[in-house]
Amino acid sequence: MKIHLVAAIALASLFTLTNHAAPPELTLKDLPRIPPVETSNVFKTFQIKPGFSLHLAAAEPLVLDPIEISFDENGRMFVVEMRDYSEMRDVKPHMGRIRLVSDSNGDGVFDKATVYAEDLPWPTGVCCYDGGIFVAASPDIIYFKDTDGDGKADIRKVVFTGFGAGKGDKLNVQALVNGLRWGMDNRIHGQTAGNGGVLKRPDAPDSSAIDLRGRDFSFDPRKLDLSTENGGGQYGMCYDNHGRKFVCSNSHHIQTFMYEAHYGERNSIYNMPSSIVDIPVDGPAAEVYRTSPEEAWRVIRTKWRVTGVVQGLIEGGGRASGYFTSATGITVYRGDAFPEEFLGDAFIADVGSNLIHRKKVRSAGVELIAERPVDEQKVEFITSTDLWFRPVQLANAPDGCLYFCDMYREVIEHPWSLPENIKKLLDLNAGNDRGRIYRITPDGYKTRKPPKLGKATTKQLVATLENKNGWHRDTAARLLFERQDKAAIPLLQKMILKSPSALARLHALHVLDGLGLLKGDDLLAALDDSDAFVREHAIQLSEKFIAAGDAALWTKICQLSNDPDINVRYQLAFTLGEFNRPGKLDALVAIARRDSDSKWTQSAIYSSLADGSGEMFTTLAADANVRRSQSGQEMLRQLIVFVGAKNRPEEVATALKFMSQVNDPATAFTMTRALGEGLKRANKPLTSAGESLKGVLARAQTEAANPAASESVRVVAVQLLVDTSYEDSGKLLLGLLDLQHPQPVQLAALATLEHFTSAPIGPELTSRWNTLTPRLRASALTILVSRPDRARALLQAIEAGTIRASVLDSTQTKLLSTYRDPKVRQLALKVLAAQPASPRKEIINTFTPALSLAGDAAAGKKIYAERCVSCHRSSGEGFALGPDFVTVKTTGKEKLLTNIIDPNAEVRPEFVSYVVETKDDQSLLGLVVNETSSNVTLRQAYGKQDVIPRSNITKMQSQGQSVMPEGLEAGLTPQAMADLLEYISTATQ
Numbered sequence: 001m002k003i004h005l006v007a008a009i010a011l012a013s014l015f016t017l018t019n020h021a022a023p024p025e026l027t028l029k030d031l032p033r034i035p036p037v038e039t040s041n042v043f044k045t046f047q048i049k050p051g052f053s054l055h056l057a058a059a060e061p062l063v064l065d066p067i068e069i070s071f072d073e074n075g076r077m078f079v080v081e082m083r084d085y086s087e088m089r090d091v092k093p094h095m096g097r098i099r100l101v102s103d104s105n106g107d108g109v110f111d112k113a114t115v116y117a118e119d120l121p122w123p124t125g126v127c128c129y130d131g132g133i134f135v136a137a138s139p140d141i142i143y144f145k146d147t148d149g150d151g152k153a154d155i156r157k158v159v160f161t162g163f164g165a166g167k168g169d170k171l172n173v174q175a176l177v178n179g180l181r182w183g184m185d186n187r188i189h190g191q192t193a194g195n196g197g198v199l200k201r202p203d204a205p206d207s208s209a210i211d212l213r214g215r216d217f218s219f220d221p222r223k224l225d226l227s228t229e230n231g232g233g234q235y236g237m238c239y240d241n242h243g244r245k246f247v248c249s250n251s252h253h254i255q256t257f258m259y260e261a262h263y264g265e266r267n268s269i270y271n272m273p274s275s276i277v278d279i280p281v282d283g284p285a286a287e288v289y290r291t292s293p294e295e296a297w298r299v300i301r302t303k304w305r306v307t308g309v310v311q312g313l314i315e316g317g318g319r320a321s322g323y324f325t326s327a328t329g330i331t332v333y334r335g336d337a338f339p340e341e342f343l344g345d346a347f348i349a350d351v352g353s354n355l356i357h358r359k360k361v362r363s364a365g366v367e368l369i370a371e372r373p374v375d376e377q378k379v380e381f382i383t384s385t386d387l388w389f390r391p392v393q394l395a396n397a398p399d400g401c402l403y404f405c406d407m408y409r410e411v412i413e414h415p416w417s418l419p420e421n422i423k424k425l426l427d428l429n430a431g432n433d434r435g436r437i438y439r440i441t442p443d444g445y446k447t448r449k450p451p452k453l454g455k456a457t458t459k460q461l462v463a464t465l466e467n468k469n470g471w472h473r474d475t476a477a478r479l480l481f482e483r484q485d486k487a488a489i490p491l492l493q494k495m496i497l498k499s500p501s502a503l504a505r506l507h508a509l510h511v512l513d514g515l516g517l518l519k520g521d522d523l524l525a526a527l528d529d530s531d532a533f534v535r536e537h538a539i540q541l542s543e544k545f546i547a548a549g550d551a552a553l554w555t556k557i558c559q560l561s562n563d564p565d566i567n568v569r570y571q572l573a574f575t576l577g578e579f580n581r582p583g584k585l586d587a588l589v590a591i592a593r594r595d596s597d598s599k600w601t602q603s604a605i606y607s608s609l610a611d612g613s614g615e616m617f618t619t620l621a622a623d624a625n626v627r628r629s630q631s632g633q634e635m636l637r638q639l640i641v642f643v644g645a646k647n648r649p650e651e652v653a654t655a656l657k658f659m660s661q662v663n664d665p666a667t668a669f670t671m672t673r674a675l676g677e678g679l680k681r682a683n684k685p686l687t688s689a690g691e692s693l694k695g696v697l698a699r700a701q702t703e704a705a706n707p708a709a710s711e712s713v714r715v716v717a718v719q720l721l722v723d724t725s726y727e728d729s730g731k732l733l734l735g736l737l738d739l740q741h742p743q744p745v746q747l748a749a750l751a752t753l754e755h756f757t758s759a760p761i762g763p764e765l766t767s768r769w770n771t772l773t774p775r776l777r778a779s780a781l782t783i784l785v786s787r788p789d790r791a792r793a794l795l796q797a798i799e800a801g802t803i804r805a806s807v808l809d810s811t812q813t814k815l816l817s818t819y820r821d822p823k824v825r826q827l828a829l830k831v832l833a834a835q836p837a838s839p840r841k842e843i844i845n846t847f848t849p850a851l852s853l854a855g856d857a858a859a860g861k862k863i864y865a866e867r868c869v870s871c872h873r874s875s876g877e878g879f880a881l882g883p884d885f886v887t888v889k890t891t892g893k894e895k896l897l898t899n900i901i902d903p904n905a906e907v908r909p910e911f912v913s914y915v916v917e918t919k920d921d922q923s924l925l926g927l928v929v930n931e932t933s934s935n936v937t938l939r940q941a942y943g944k945q946d947v948i949p950r951s952n953i954t955k956m957q958s959q960g961q962s963v964m965p966e967g968l969e970a971g972l973t974p975q976a977m978a979d980l981l982e983y984i985s986t987a988t989q
Contacts, residue, residue, distance in 0.1 A: 075450030114151030179237030334470025337400030577608025614651030644678020762793025809965025855982025
């Protein structure tokens, strides 16, 4: 759980500002201590949604520093106590522990406690299993169990170790392994967060280590086999009633995953989009409405950062918050105590803003959308005026209510982010002798007695799968898995066929699977279920049966290509790719025809075409409806890429025949270019596919030069010329850079010229510099810095004075100054060394009057179109390199101003620029937006994107600074800056 605020546009720098004034000394008068509110008065500090109430379930001294809870089958609560947060990890014995608390009389108040496990460094997760608990405490996951009934564990066994491996003193307290959750698939799931890990089992020292950097994990608690999962969250992970996974991180308050990891890496010639997606309509760092005051230390730190006294994040407009900065503990409500309309809502805490936020989650095709409730547009579900109120985690409970942990600390802030003159006056341990756990109840709620599922019979546990409370269903499923009682089989099979509850039928399938006794007949029944989620899960569960040769199941799932529900078809598109059997392609074709407008379904289909792309292309190319639609043409284009990459003569011949029958030149050129893309992956030139293509290329040259041809035809014609030679097309392409040609044609010409690696592109571009428009210059610079000969030509032009050094942004300057080619590097140091450092602080001061001027959003939009559209989306326009303006507008104009002028004040990891060097002597600069086992995707301005095979990468290194360049304010007046700030502040989705 990352607690400090996160910058909004372009963030953290590894360059230290020079000539800082020393931070002034402070006293306790500047930073007065904030007293805690005792439990007897604390309810006066809360504002909660009408219709609900808060109750203390447990408080100090019974629990201290609670950050996570897990209820066992009898309603006892295991509490993770992180007393060693944030700088006391090395205290021995370790201060972290697990407290076992219970409600002895069933009145809803937990009144008894024992220390179940102790001596834990920074514990962060707990999950009940088999009468004991799994605990996450980096670097380990440890299993504890009490075998003598005294409330204290006497078994302690490290089952996995290696979380945060190699971090040493850089182990981030706010990026630790966490989120241990029982999954519907009978596995325990967790997330590694930013520290990652390289895991091993201590009881199997010869086993292979599993790299979890950038990945989450799951394991079978019986066999302890560990698998990697898609990841990306920080602190907080949950599942909804249908097994969909949600995570959050500091400024991404609700995210979900579009597919499972193994589906994304099976087709080496297709790069899947990243599986993790933000789903809130108001942006990842959405606006929040706190009722607590700003902390004095945070206001002072903000002032120091704005004035350049210290480095770091500049809080928006001097505010402590106002938008998600420390999202944590995401939990989807699955209970039965709240009104029904709350079922499936997501609750997210913001620990730095002392509040709990709610989102409605709904489906939009195969995607999900999260939005504020209609009656909570400008108010939060829970807020407190008490700055010690620190909600960090929520949980569905046995009584149908929602519980949450309040760590109750005076200060929660990453110690690395605190200036020493502030830090020494704060007590980062204040509150480690306190802590509260609250229960949220609806009005009229009557307290329920703790459950006794530990004593339930197998028959009773199966019946519990029909309980409306998700905690009861999950716990019954877990107990049935633990017991492995075969007497459950007929009861579960009957439930699949006859239960009125779709959720019970869904759980029954997975419980049978966990018992190892799920049968093909059970799945056949489930594939005919009236509920789409049951059918979807049944398809996935069918995979291992089909792999074992179940022909009836294969036939049945293929028929579901015409299922009325798009999510069923989406899952089927993935499952079909696990096999090469008759009927697979027919089913994929049926899905493609129906769902070609869904980009995610298209990706699922492509992931399943490691084989069969040629046959699928033949079928779809014969369909007039597919050929006519834009989405259909895009699918045909991608399939032709696959055909080229496979380079099977008969399939290539089919593609050529199709292309020869296309009358529209733009389509013909696009498809021919796609074939060239694919053949390049097979290390073959386009012309190797047949003599007929020479005619197509000649026609492309003619159309590219034809001013009477439509712009769209000319652009794709120019793009196709990449499959010619510089000798054949260089003169034509250079001529297209002249001003009389449309800008899209000019840009296409530049992009095509970039691919001619042995041609004198550098001198040609630098000699034309004065005739290039600003937009063309931006693309030309990207080309010029990408190869040593071109970089030398650029530096020589700067040295000669024909190009100003100021055209280079800070990332390009750093790239050239650290270039891998020594001649380029030496020349850059010579030519660029004399350039004065950018006086960012002085420039900020120059534009500070813009904050007090009235801005004109319409005028600001014009500036956006000139200077920002290449990297930021706003109101449906622009390109997504940096964050959307709807995400950053809540941060305040002061912060926006600073980040525009000094983008390297603070850089969030996902916006750090990377250099990728390749074996063919290319240096690419941009953001790493996706990584798979076979490819790295690098994104640049104006939507330019390169998918680079890992086999072709010699080096990939962070530049340590924002991809957003300095100098965007050049030529603007304070009034113009005010206009731009007003436009950003009023941006829409």
